[in-house]
Amino acid sequence: xxxxxxxxxxxxxxxxxxxxxxxxxxxxxxxxxxxxxxxxxxxxxxxxxxxxxxxxxxxxxxxxxxxxxxxxxxxxxxxxxxxxxxxxxxxxxxxxxxxxxxxxxxxxxxxxxxxxxxxxxxxxxxxxxxxxxxxxxxxxxxxxxxxxxxxxxxxxxxxxxxxxxxxxxxxxxxxxxxxxxxxxxxxxxxxxxxxxxxxxxxxxxxxxxxxxxxxxxxxxxxxxxxxxxxxxxxxxxxxxxxxxxxxxxxxxxxxxxx
Amino acid sequence: xxxxxxxxxxxxxxxxxxxxxxxxxxxxxxxxxxxxxxxxxxxxxxxxxxxxxxxxxxxxxxxxxxxxxxxxxxxxxxxxxxxxxxxxxxxxxxxxxxxxxxxxxxxxxxxxxxxxxxxxxxxxxxxxxxxxxxxxxxxxxxxxxxxxxxxxxxxxxxxxxxxxxxx
Numbered sequence: 001x002x003x004x005x006x007x008x009x010x011x012x013x014x015x016x017x018x019x020x021x022x023x024x025x026x027x028x029x030x031x032x033x034x035x036x037x038x039x040x041x042x043x044x045x046x047x048x049x050x051x052x053x054x055x056x057x058x059x060x061x062x063x064x065x066x067x068x069x070x071x072x073x074x075x076x077x078x079x080x081x082x083x084x085x086x087x088x089x090x091x092x093x094x095x096x097x098x099x100x101x102x103x104x105x106x107x108x109x110x111x112x113x114x115x116x117x118x119x120x121x122x123x124x125x126x127x128x129x130x131x132x133x134x135x136x137x138x139x140x141x142x143x144x145x146x147x148x149x150x151x152x153x154x155x156x157x158x159x160x161x162x163x164x165x166x167x168x169x170x171x172x173x174x175x176x177x178x179x180x181x182x183x184x185x186x187x188x189x190x191x192x193x194x195x196x197x198x199x200x201x202x203x204x205x206x207x208x209x210x211x212x213x214x215x216x217x218x219x220x221x222x223x224x225x226x227x228x229x230x231x232x233x234x235x236x237x238x239x240x241x242x243x244x245x246x247x248x249x250x251x252x253x254x255x256x257x258x
Numbered sequence: 259x260x261x262x263x264x265x266x267x268x269x270x271x272x273x274x275x276x277x278x279x280x281x282x283x284x285x286x287x288x289x290x291x292x293x294x295x296x297x298x299x300x301x302x303x304x305x306x307x308x309x310x311x312x313x314x315x316x317x318x319x320x321x322x323x324x325x326x327x328x329x330x331x332x333x334x335x336x337x338x339x340x341x342x343x344x345x346x347x348x349x350x351x352x353x354x355x356x357x358x359x360x361x362x363x364x365x366x367x368x369x370x371x372x373x374x375x376x377x378x379x380x381x382x383x384x385x386x387x388x389x390x391x392x393x394x395x396x397x398x399x400x401x402x403x404x405x406x407x408x409x410x411x412x413x414x415x416x417x418x419x420x421x422x423x424x425x
Contacts (some may be wrong), residue, residue: 089310104318109399116300123294135311166263180290202304203267207291219308220265224299227377 009049041212055126057253062126062248064118067241070107071113076237078227079105083108085192091214094226103214117209117223118245121181124207125249129180132156133242134197136189140235144185147239156197160189165200183242184210186229187221189234194220211238266306270294322354327354328371353378 021219055061073079080089081095096106122132131207133155135144141157144241147149161171168176184199187210189195194217202220210221211229218224228234260282262273274292277283329350336349347355357374364370 025316056293084315087315091316092313093311095315096280096373097316099318103315113301119293119298120291123298124291127290127294129290133416199265202270202306203263205261205270205289207270207295218304219306222270222295224304225303 001047014159039229043157053190060115060119062119062121062122062245062252064245064248067118067244068111068114068237070111072237073107073110073227077231077234077238078110078169078234080228080231081109086215087217088217090219091212091218091226094212105214105226105228106168110225113223113225116228116242117225118241120223121183121208121209121242121245122249124181124248125151127180127254130154130177131181131246132179133185133239134160135185135197135235136160136195137186137191137229137235140185140231141223143232143235143239147243148164151243152250155247160196162196165197165204165206178204179206182208184208184221185235185238187212187216187218209242269304271299322357325354325357325368325371326350332375 058127079096081091083101084098084103087095087103096104096110098104119234121131131151131153133144133148133153135141135155135157136159144157145155163171165178168178182197184195184197187195187198192215196206198210198220207222208220209223209225210218212217212218212221212224212226214226216229218226225238227238260277261389262277264273268276271292274283274289278285278288285394331351336372339348356378357370360370360377364373
């Protein structure tokens with residue numbers, strides 16, 4: 001089985017990619033085993049094959065680093081935090097400074113943490129994990145749900161029922177499978193308190209990725225991303241990035257060899 | 259299958275690792291994210307009770323802020339500024355560009371400021387200066403009120419009797 005390698009891909013097209021297409025992210029780094037010819041495959045032992053094609057061995061197997069630049073973060077106003085008075089002390093390491101009382105995030109740190117989070121997302125999608133987008137901000141409900149639809153994953157952008165994770169079998173009246181990753185577009189609910197999903201995911205041993213604004217607490221979140229969670233432009237950018245990372249992960253899923 | 263719901267103790271990785279080591283969770287039941295987390299751990303380990311670091315947040319100021327302050331004091335605000343539009347420079351930005359160009363010719367800041375202000379006023383790139391003798395140029399409440407008072411004309415006095423007597 002020979003897969004075609006798309007050397008240059010456009011993101012609009014990637015949304016409609018099925019599993020038959022494969023994307024070559026960094027030719028020098030990734031020797032995708034499936035790109036070798038059929039006769040060569042037969043020579044290599046199965047264990048060696050797994051060695052070459054194990055995505056965990058590569059620092060950026062899916063090429064998530066190319067999904068954004070710091071200028072894109074700046075244009076989407078991700079560096080805007082709230083004011084000095086509402087600063088959560090745990091967010092201090094991620095603040096660049098305060099411009100006349102308004103906190104500004106250090107986009108270098110944000111970019112690094114965003115890359116880690118996107119890489120993690122892509123790997124989970126590659127392994128067939130269920131990803132849940134969570135947000136309680138009514139303004140961004142449509143953005144979040146659309147992103148989840150396009151990624152082929154799930155979203156909960158409405159009011160959170162307390163027992164969804166912790167007592168799921170009772171709530172849904174049957175055997176349930178909880179998500180393998182929760183992506184929080186905002187870690188606060190409209191009452192400015194920590195979203196229940198943060199604590200519940202930590203309880204149920206589900207890793208979380210969360211956009212933490214300057215008034216949020218990042219301690220319980222596995223891969224926090226310090227940044228603005230209130231501007232529609234910022235939320236749109238995050239949704240696009242996570243959707244793209246998931247699609248990247250899914251597109252590289254190993255196909256069954258018949 | 260065993261699980262641990264103690265979110266305040268350790269983090270999800272340490273709890274699952276503990277369960278696997280002790281045998282409470284079988285290797286087949288290992289969560290999907292476990293190996294990914296081991297390969298790419300977060301830069302800062304999540305921990306519920308981590309104490310916040312003692313970092314002071316520094317205010318962000320630029321050397322140009324002094325010139326900006328002087329500019330707004332002299333010329334006032336042009337009104338609405340669109341922050342999203344990067345095409346057209348605001349009067350203050352134009353002033354700053356000119357200030358930087360002319361910086362080398364002067365040693366005294368005040369002299370340089372006056373010189374730039376003169377040049378820009380001649381070019382009419384800046385609004386007229388806000389000074390106390392011209393209240394109608396200011397945008398503050400006090401100046402608007404005083405300009406309204408000075409502009410208001412005396413009300414014509416209507417004699418109702420005259421209106422009614424004449425036919």
